[in-house]
Amino acid sequence: MINRFTERLARWQKFHGRHDLPWQSHGVYETWISEIMLQQTQVKVVIPYYKQFIVRFPDVQTLANAPLDDVLSHWAGLGYYSRARNLHKTAQIIVENYEGKIPKNLDKLKELPGIGRSTAGAILSLGFGLRGVIQDGNVKRLLARLFAITGDLSKSKAQNDLWSLADSLTPQEGEACRSHTQGMMDLGSIICRRIRPDCPICPFQNDCLAFQQNSIAKFPAPKQANKRQDELWVVLQIVNQADETLFIKRPAKGIWGGLYAPPIGPSLKELGNDMNLNAVAEAEFIGDIAHAFSHFKVRLEHYRLKIGEDHVRASGEWQMAQLFQKGIPAPIQKLLDKDSA
Ligand code: SF4
Numbered sequence: 470m471i472n473r474f475t476e477r478l479a480r481w482q483k484f485h486g487r488h489d490l491p492w493q494s495h496g497v498y499e500t501w502i503s504e505i506m507l508q509q510t511q512v513k514v515v516i517p518y519y520k521q522f523i524v525r526f527p528d529v530q531t532l533a534n535a536p537l538d539d540v541l542s543h544w545a546g547l548g549y550y551s552r553a554r555n556l557h558k559t560a561q562i563i564v565e566n567y568e569g570k571i572p573k574n575l576d577k578l579k580e581l582p583g584i585g586r587s588t589a590g591a592i593l594s595l596g597f598g599l600r601g602v603i604q605d606g607n608v609k610r611l612l613a614r615l616f617a618i619t620g621d622l623s624k625s626k627a628q629n630d631l632w633s634l635a636d637s638l639t640p641q642e643g644e645a646c647r648s649h650t651q652g653m654m655d656l657g658s659i660i661c662r663r664i665r666p667d668c669p670i671c672p673f674q675n676d677c678l679a680f681q682q683n684s685i686a687k688f689p690a691p692k693q694a695n696k697r698q699d700e701l702w703v704v705l706q707i708v709n710q711a712d713e714t715l716f717i718k719r720p721a722k723g724i725w726g727g728l729y730a731p732p733i734g735p736s737l738k739e740l741g742n743d744m745n746l747n748a749v750a751e752a753e754f755i756g757d758i759a760h761a762f763s764h765f766k767v768r769l770e771h772y773r774l775k776i777g778e779d780h781v782r783a784s785g786e787w788q789m790a791q792l793f794q795k796g797i798p799a800p801i802q803k804l805l806d807k808d809s810a
Contacts, residue, residue, distance in 0.1 A: 471615070471676040475640045475649055481672040482652030485659070491520055493651075497571050497596030498529055504591045505552050505583060508605075509763070512658070518547050529569050533560035541727050541796035548762075548799075550726055555583025573597050586632075594650040599643045602636050603650050607657025613689040614661060617678035622689045697765035704771050704804060705740050705752060706731045709778040709787055714805075716793055717785035724762070725798040732783060737772060744783050748776055756807055760800040771804045 487493075490512065492503035502522060506515045522543050526532040532540065537557050544553035559581045563571055571592065572578055578589035586604070593601030609622050612634050620627050635653075640646050660667045668680050675681075679688045707715040716729040734740035741749030752772035760767050778787065786795075790805045797805075 470637060471673060474638050474673075475645065477672050478652040478656065479645065479648045482648050482655055486652055486655035487659070491516060491523075493595075497592060499523065500596035501571060501584075501588075501592050502526075502556070504588050504595075505556055506547060508552060508588070509549055510547060515547070518544070529560050529563050529571065532557065533564040533569075537727065538795045542794065543796075545728065545796040545802070546799040550728060550796075552583055554721070554727055558582045559584065571596070573599065575601070591650060594643070594646040597643070598647050600639065600641055600646045601650065602632070602639045603653060604631060604635050605654065605657075607661070608635065608653045610663060610689055611653065611657040611661045614666075614679035614685060615673060615677050617682065617684075617688060619688075620690055621692055623692055699766045699768070701735065702733050702767050702769050703735065703737055703740060704731050704733050704769055704801060705737065705749065706755070706771065706773045706790070706805070707781055707783075708773060708775045709781075710775075711787075712789065713787040714790040714793070715781060715783065715785045715787055716795070716797070717783060725801075728796045728798050729786070729793065730798055730801045744781070746774075746776075746781065748774060748780065756804070758800060758804055758807070769800055769804055771807075 490503075492499040503515065503519055506519055506522075525543055526535060526540070535557070537554065540553050540557045541550060544550060547553075562581060563569060567577075572581075573593070575586075575589050575593060578584050578592055579586060584592070586602075587608075590601035590603040591605075593599045594603070595601075609631055612618065612631050613622060613627075616630075616634060618627055618630055618634075622628070622631065638649075640649055656671075656673075660671050666685060668674055668677070668685070671677065671680075679685045709715075715731060717732055719725050719728055719730060721727050732740055732744060734743060737749050737752055741747060752774040755771040755773050757768055757770045760769055786793075
């Protein structure tokens with residue numbers, strides 16, 4: 470094990486780590502919200518969303534009482550919407566089962582929707598100042614390089630090795646654990662970056678096996694990609710005589726689950742068949758944009774069809790596109806804005 474790892478990391482964090490993130494030094498609720506937002510999303514992207522979210526939902530009770538649509542509309546643009554649905558569900562469970570107080574216990578935290586072992590560890594250490602072990606993407610990369618862990622890190626053998634290393638490096642005492650957790654996160658994201666890590670100023674350069682073996686590029690080993698083919702999605706904006714657009718709530722499960730959008734399908738013809746709408750052939754092409762999800766890309770083609778409401782059998786909400794207040798996926802909003810610009 471690396472000599473005096475905890476003390477060295479704590480000293481580095483004190484002088485070089487991050488101390489002014491908007492969720493730091495507040496409370497456990499703020500830690501929980503930020504940790505969920507930071508899953509799969511960079512700090513600089515999260516900050517403005519986090520600030521707006523906390524103003525609208527300042528505590529567990531407010532979040533639990535809010536309509537899901539309201540929560541989703543504050544999440545629109547952050548992606549991975551199941552995180553927002555789980556946040557809302559978890560707030561309701563906390564109010565119902567824990568008198569509105571986030572549990573201070575690893576097993577109880579892990580039972581809550583959207584909270585895995587690492588998020589629970591971060592809530593315990595950063596939020597409560599208790600012992601908690603974390604293992605987010607940045608920390609995995611850091612440990613893989615420090616200890617030259619080979620193989621796909623998503624496989625269970627590597628996962629077990631990483632958790633056991635993370636556990637043995639984490640101090641027992643709560644307050645020390647808080648700065649340790651922050652230090653691991655900061656070192657992983659500021660210094661041991663995925664691309665071009667800043668090894669010359671890394672406090673563990675002399676201990677890092679990947680650096681010593683001159684093989685940083687090998688760690689972590691690339692994940693076996695599960696790539697989905699690029700796709701074309703047709704977005705059919707149906708507009709009634711009052712210039713209102715039809716917004717349909719998307720199924721809870723799947724991409725953009727629970728958000729609102731005009732009908733989306735693989736082609737105009739299929740959309741027309743699904744909606745029993747022959748007039749679809751008269752839809753006018755407005756424009757297109759490209760959008761990248763984490764594992765595939767789509768081209769969104771925007772069509773508009775002006776038609777009487779009584780010809781449309783799909784159920785949804787009719788509203789002027791610019792005035793619609795519920796959560797719309799960011800790329801769809803971009804398409805609609807582009808049209809009205
Ligand atoms: Fe990462 Fe370089 Fe430090 Fe190793 S020496 S932990 S590769 S920044």
